[in-house]
Amino acid sequence: MIANPAASKDIRRLVAQGRVVPDWEKVNILKRALRGLQAVGIDRVVAMPDSSHLVGRARDDASLTLGLESLDMPALYSEGDTIKAAQMMEAMGVGCVITLGGDGTNRAVAKGSSSIPIVAVSTGTNNVFPTMVEGTLAGLAAGLVVQGGLELSEVSVISKMLEIYIDGQYEDMALVDVALSRERFVATRAIWDMSTIYEVFLTRAEPSSIGLSSIGGRLQPLSLEDSGGLYYRIGGSDRNHEAAKQVLSPIAPGIVTPVPIADWRLLPEGERVPVEPR
Structure with missing residues (x-):
């Protein structure tokens, strides 16, 4: 236990x-x-x-x-x-x-x-x-x-995971989501202000969940049993990424807000996606 x-x-x-x-x-x-x-x-x-x-x-x-x-x-x-x-x-x-x-x-x-x-x-x-x-x-x-x-x-089901590499070296993993944030301090990793986030990677996009996964669930539901993952980029995060659509999502308990989405797509299993710091 x-x-x-x-x-x-x-x-x-x-x-x-x-x-x-x-x-x-x-x-x-x-x-x-x-x-x-x-x-x-x-x-x-x-x-x-x-x-x-x-x-x-x-x-x-x-x-x-x-x-x-x-x-x-x-x-x-x-x-x-x-x-x-x-x-x-x-x-x-x-x-x-x-x-x-x-x-x-x-x-x-x-x-x-x-x-x-x-x-x-x-x-x-x-x-x-x-x-x-x-x-x-x-x-x-x-x-x-x-x-x-x-x-x-x-x-049982074998869980999917996301692996994080920095400069080609394995650094960490996640079972549900990886979010790129502008915040300088990690603290508890609790997210309630979507303006601090600009890219998100998910193994699961559950419409019945709360948080980053729920946003993905309003784009394309993706369960634990489904293959691959989902990526989305927050719109309005800079002037080059205007929102293509908005989804209304519960991002934290009691907090429901429209989230601007600039782009999203499904990720095939095993794909490596390069990201740039901002």
């Missing part, structure tokens, strides 16, 4: 109406997931240590008998913890990981391991990768995958 205590607590609680998932609710979700795991015969769970001790608090329940092992790793309370935890879990032969967090949490897991199946429970903001699955069902699904009760090829 990898639970991110910082999920759903960024600046979008102030600049938008992003929901807050408090630690006690994350503990309740984890407790239900543990009960689901136990119900299908799982007797040992491995967890990433975190600053709020979420999994440990969830395990502190008289109805739970399964063992809990906390990974022997220093907790620096950064994205690096999640990457390291996923690497350790892969080395230990963990059969499935339940994550609590958002797109960023699952991106960090994927950076640490590309082979462990993920049951991603959404507790973040503008989530596209994780879903609002009930904790009990997440535990049941993960447990059945580990026990061989579910055929992985029938119940």
Whole structure:
């Protein structure tokens, strides 16, 4: 289990109406997931240590008998913890990981391991990768995958990803989107002002989502199962790129705004797209 205590607590609680998932609710979700795991015969769970001790608090329940092992790793309370935890879990032969967090949490897991199946429970903001699955069902699904009760090829999809190269060298990856921004400071990577963005690359363009993916979904819906990705350029970002059309999109919780689009197209799998800094 990898639970991110910082999920759903960024600046979008102030600049938008992003929901807050408090630690006690994350503990309740984890407790239900543990009960689901136990119900299908799982007797040992491995967890990433975190600053709020979420999994440990969830395990502190008289109805739970399964063992809990906390990974022997220093907790620096950064994205690096999640990457390291996923690497350790892969080395230990963990059969499935339940994550609590958002797109960023699952991106960090994927950076640490590309082979462990993920049951991603959404507790973040503008989530596209994780879903609002009930904790009990997440535990049941993960447990059945580990026990061989579910055929992985029938119940899972291998996620697409975007790879970022700088001067020909691999630099980073993303599961959902890559955005080029004029902002000098990255901070939490939360976006609510589209005037700061000029180009976006997506693996998924979901009309039912919020954020950059929802904008793409109004141009051409693209699901996890569809091949390739989608690119769009924001119009009006400079005088050479006037808007060809506008789409009305929810770019953050409670913020719906027309977004000018100068250009967009589908991206075939494997295509490399050069970009210029601005």
